[in-house]
Amino acid sequence: MSTPSPHVVIVGAGFAGFHAARTVRRRLGGTGRVTIVNPTNYFLYLPLLPEVSAGILDPRRIAVPLPAALRGVDLVLGEVDVVDVDARTVGYTDPEGRRGELRYDRLVLAAGSVNKLLPVPGVNEHAHGFRGLPEALYLRDHITRQVELAATATDPLEREARCTFVVVGAGYTGTEVAAQGPLFTAALARGLPQLREQRMRWILLDVAPRVLPTLDERLARTAEAVLRDRGVEVRMGQSVQEATYDGVELSDGGGRVPTRSLIWCVGVRPDPLIESTGLATDKGRLVVGTDLAVPGHPDVFAAGDAAAVPDLTRPGEITAMTAQHAQRQGVVAGRNVAASLNGGRLRHYKHHDLGFVVDLGGLDAAANPLRVPLGGLPAKVVTRGYHLLAMPGNRLRIATDWALDAALPRQSVHLDLVRATAVPLDTAAPEIPRVT
Template sequence: MSPPRVLIVGAGLAGYRAASALSRRLRDRAEVVLVNPTDFTLHLPLLLDVAAGNLDQSRVTVPLTSTLPDVRVVLGTVDRIDTGSRRVHYIDADQSAGRLAYDRLIVTVGSVSKVRPVSGVSPHSFGFHDLAEALHLRDHIRRQLYLAATSDNATERAARCTFVVAGAGHTGTEVAAAGQLISTAIARRYPRLREQPIRWILAEPAEQLLPDMRPRLSRTATRVLRRRGVDVRTQTSVGQVTTGGLRLTDGEFVPTRTIVWSFGVRPDPLINGLGPTVEQGRIRVDEYLAVPGHPEIYVCGDAAAVPDLTRPGKITPMSGRHAVRQGRLAARNVAASLGYGRRKPYRHHNRGVTVDLGGWQAAADPLGIPLSGIAAKAATRAYRLFTIPANRRAIVHDWLVGALLPRRRAPRYLAPVSMRPLNLTQEKR
């Protein structure tokens, strides 16, 4: 008899950890297959360092085949999961249809950017969810400042030097903090912009920045950003978007050529037909990350509505910290379901969060200890370095070089190249 097959859909934070843990736990006792559109996984916590020029983009991409040698990697995009026949249907790198059978399935498809409905469509809107968007936003900021410096129209120049970030969660706050430093440094190179205000607006519908975090972190971030000149507006959102700018819900019309949407993320639409969902569109699982009625299917990361045993009646939020831990636990519980080890419920204990505010500034509370400034920056970088499974020496090298030498103005762009797919012919089992 052939060994059981454990199929993992998605190589994000949760999927990569699940594959790595399973390959160690099961070794030759099961076949571990990972389906992902690319042959690498992107380490999102360090994405802002790429946009800021602190890291080369190759540092935040972790190759799958070399770091997961005991895992079979299949390049493809899953478009349907047939729970009745226990098969996953996907489109491979050659746009051909394929399918894979499974004995155990771990779904870690993650999330996609969430944009709130507003009237109007703007060609100047950007997301910040993957490497391409980060590089595109960085180049767009450079382009807007160049065009502002060469324009004789004062109104146009002001609009090109105005940047709006909609949503002050973790990503939005970090983007506004880093963007303000980047744009100010670039503007200094243009004599015509030395007297031109570089305006950043951070709009958040909630009563404070970082609404899902402790108030102390929110106060630290607000203080740092306002000290730099960032226009922080709480209880304010975007009401209307036009080609010339946007109107905020406080009534002000802001002429701008840059709108960064950072209203969080929503689960990948693939999970819609997988099972019962909660109001946020996430698959409801039990405390062992298994889907009720389908004990062979496990869901973790942003796609899963995992009960929070530390807060009865609540579910764990969508965050990278939960994704990493749930991925490891899913591997443990899948191995237990095959007879190797004992399963364990997911119980999260808050070990603190970190927010990078650019330069030497950050806000953090590791193990509940509030930090700011250089101490918080060190904690932030240490945590993000610890969580990436590869490229650590190269990352430290780039950080040290960036601290000792002038910032690289334009990191070269390396388009990700997918490797030749392994056996991607249609498979029947």
């Protein structure tokens, strides 16, 4: 009687899950079955999401279809909401609300992260999140709509509010959104004679002392100089105290800013699925060893934002929630899953940062490849080169969109495909009873 092939189930198709699936498939060859469970049928390259919201890239460019990119991997469309490590099963709900269950021999939890919410009155109702394609598309439509409505507004105060955009969070995403924003709204306004003298006001807020607080200070200075040169009001040490439909109240006596656009880029938190498993967590992230295996459960691995991976380059710390770590941890997780099934040796995750890149729109960027700080056009070349190399597909299409954006005016079409109710800020899964 033949022994059934081992079944590897991977939860999530972000950077960690995608690269884990691709690696374990290659390592196992035809000796095992690999299934990835994800709510969508694509891998989303999040670092380029601000360029979708600014009308530079077609949204399909940064969405790589999983069936084409992961040959030999079964795709199950669904949201995992139950993990039973004793029964070795995961339960999920598919896009039509039907329940399903998968048994596994090895499990990789790479559920990623969701928007970080703060107890600020009105934020959940009036802010726009920024974690996926629906949110980016809605933001692009929303900004376009506000500029066009401002052009026909007869009340100067209403026009000013519609032309004011507040971004909260000066990390990677918030800084890139705030940098791309003035270029986008200026392009929109050029086609509207009524707004020829109207200021497009962009404000960037953060309680941190400087933009990009986790990066090298030289990169932060470069980014802040570009923001200020474009007229962005950079207000550090401030945030939103309350949000309403037509404005925000700033903290620390900052006053009230009339606006119809509050863009929430405060950060992320691990997917609530992780805490629902009943396994040990550290600040919401699953506790794992340096081999990415869960202590006491050698058949369960975790990687990316969902995992509290010990940082061997910084003893006593865990790795940051970045795409760079997630991608490399996914590769290690895939190798270790295959090794655990084939009797091989498990590897330890250790990665030295090779540098960071921040795209600031136009011909500007900030980068420090191999710790060499760059700004302006050289940084732009490095940044776009890095993104093309990191993309698992669509490279020619992305490069073509970049070339077209440099040569032609941006299209200001209001798609009207995604409504505000379709992209709530709180994208977390509902509370799930703990599994014991």
